[in-house]
Amino acid sequence: MALEKYDDIYQRAAARKGGTNKLKILLGAGNQDHLLSEISDDRFLAEFSKKVFQSGFVWRVVENKWPNFEESFFNFNIEKVLMMPEEMMERKASDPKIIRNFNKVKTIKANAQMIFEQQQQGQTFAEFIAQWPSDNIIGLWAFLKKHGQRLGGNTGPYALRALGKDTFIVSRDVEAYFRAHDIVTGGIQTKSSLQAIQESFNHWQQQSGLSLSQLSRLVAYATGDNNIQLEEVANAE
Numbered sequence: 452m453a454l455e456k457y458d459d460i461y462q463r464a465a466a467r468k469g470g471t472n473k474l475k476i477l478l479g480a481g482n483q484d485h486l487l488s489e490i491s492d493d494r495f496l497a498e499f500s501k502k503v504f505q506s507g508f509v510w511r512v513v514e515n516k517w518p519n520f521e522e523s524f525f526n527f528n529i530e531k532v533l534m535m536p537e538e539m540m541e542r543k544a545s546d547p548k549i550i551r552n553f554n555k556v557k558t559i560k561a562n563a564q565m566i567f568e569q570q571q572q573g574q575t576f577a578e579f580i581a582q583w584p585s586d587n588i589i590g591l592w593a594f595l596k597k598h599g600q601r602l603g604g605n606t607g608p609y610a611l612r613a614l615g616k617d618t619f620i621v622s623r624d625v626e627a628y629f630r631a632h633d634i635v636t637g638g639i640q641t642k643s644s645l646q647a648i649q650e651s652f653n654h655w656q657q658q659s660g661l662s663l664s665q666l667s668r669l670v671a672y673a674t675g676d677n678n679i680q681l682e683e684v685a686n687a688e
Contacts, residue, residue: 454634454651457658457666464673478669482617482662487581490614492566495576497527499562502610503555503601512550519548524559529570532563561600568598580616585663586653588618589645604640612664619652619667621645624675631674 465474500520505513523543525531535543540560544553566576583591595607602610611618619625621639625648629635634651635644655666 454654455632457655460655460669460673461659464669468672474669474672477672478661478665480662481665482585483615484581484585484617487615488575488578490577492529492570492576493527495580495614496529496532496559496563496566497521498610498614499595499599499602499607500524500527500559502606502613503558503562504550504552506601506604506606508550516549519546523549527559527563529563529567532560533567535560555601558600562602565595565598580611580614583616585617585656587649588663589649591616591618592645617662617664619648619663621648622667622671624671625667628670628674 465471468474468477501513501517521527523546540556541553543549544556545551569576569579572579580591591611592607596603599607605621608618608620612620626635626639629648629651634647637644652663652666655661656663659666661669
């Protein structure tokens, strides 16, 4: 099945969401990558860590405990986290103030190491992320998966989206769209599937000028039974 034109997807999404004006609001702002370099690297570690703990867990519980995480891990200061000895990490992992999962706690230090190593290249980790081209966002996903811990699947992409990096998300509705149009037939996280999805978004970007985040939401709104309302924009997918 041939890839749909952007206009056809847009019109279907607009019809489902109450018109073009409401849809524009739901799609949110465009590419904000230029603002990323203003974010301190500790916030990248914090967001990566939050998404790791939220994976397979109740997000609300993680949010409620997050101030305790910030306190326990020195506000995710990269150098201080890297100085934490193994026994301290073990004690933190047994503290009921946070979520007691040692395997996930260990990722905090591992991902701090990833950020630190990138800093040694002469730029902040935020600048590194900001400069990564959107037309190969799956390459950034692969980098996080390879050099970080537990940042594969949708964990890394959701963290990037939360920080403001322009990225699509392979949500349930987005995956359903690509399968329905025979663009993806195998495993959704295989290299060939992700490449096909990236090429589709690149094509729609050329047609529309929208960001990957906007296009990702658009595909989701045009697919499946989602009933998102304007007040739910922050959780659009």
